[in-house]
Structure formats: C-alpha cells, structure tokens
Amino acid sequence: MLRRNLWRIAGLLALLLGAIGAVLPLLPTTPFVLLAAFCFARGEPAWHAWLLRHKTFGPLLADWEARGAVPRRAKWAATIMMAASLAISTLLIRSQALWFAGVSMALVLIWLWRRPE
Incomplete structure (x- = not known):
C-alpha cells in the first residue's frame, strides 16, 4: 500500500x-x-x-x-530548449561546471534523436 x-x-x-x-x-x-x-x-x-x-x-x-517512439516535433522542442537553457546558463552563471550540463544535454539529445518517430 x-x-x-x-x-x-x-x-x-x-x-x-x-x-x-x-x-x-x-x-x-x-x-x-x-x-x-x-x-x-x-x-x-x-x-x-x-x-x-x-x-x-x-x-x-x-x-x-x-x-519507444518520440515525435519529431518533441525532439526539436527538446533540442531548442536544451540549447537555449545552456546558452542562458553560460551567459548568467559563468561556471566551469557548465561543461557537465552541456555534456549531459548532448548525451540526452543523442539518445533522443536515435529513438523512432
């Protein structure tokens, strides 16, 4: 329960x-x-x-x-949002740790774009 x-x-x-x-x-x-x-x-x-x-x-x-399919529109939306998030974070935070966020997002996007549509 x-x-x-x-x-x-x-x-x-x-x-x-x-x-x-x-x-x-x-x-x-x-x-x-x-x-x-x-x-x-x-x-x-x-x-x-x-x-x-x-x-x-x-x-x-x-x-x-x-x-396990993800629509192309959702893939593009995720890609644009992640890129915008990383760009804004880079401008506002200016931390050396942002490389981790960038690598994480890149790995997620690679996985996402390999999913069927």
Missing part, C-alpha cells in the same frame, strides 16, 4: 511539473508526462488509463509504450 501511494505521489508530481512545463519555456513537458504515465502504471492503473485516453497526451504515450 505504501509503495502504491509513493508511485501515485510521484506520478502526480511529474504530471504537475509537466503542466507547468506547458507554460514555462525552459521546463519540458514530454519527459514529465512520460514519467507520470510510468508512475501511474505502477501506482494507479486508472490514472494511467486516463492519461492514455487523454486527447493531447494519449497518442504520445501510446507511441512511447508501443515502440
């Missing part, structure tokens, strides 16, 4: 972050919705089913669950 509740809470938190990401340009929506679906599948199957039936997120989640 505790484990299911933790999955539910994690799913709700991920879905909330995804909703915030829909209006904030530097916070991605897609990864958080995917995470929410993952958590709900383990903690609350009815909420997982609701996400799969959702008009906006349903097709994205169905493609992901069936083939």
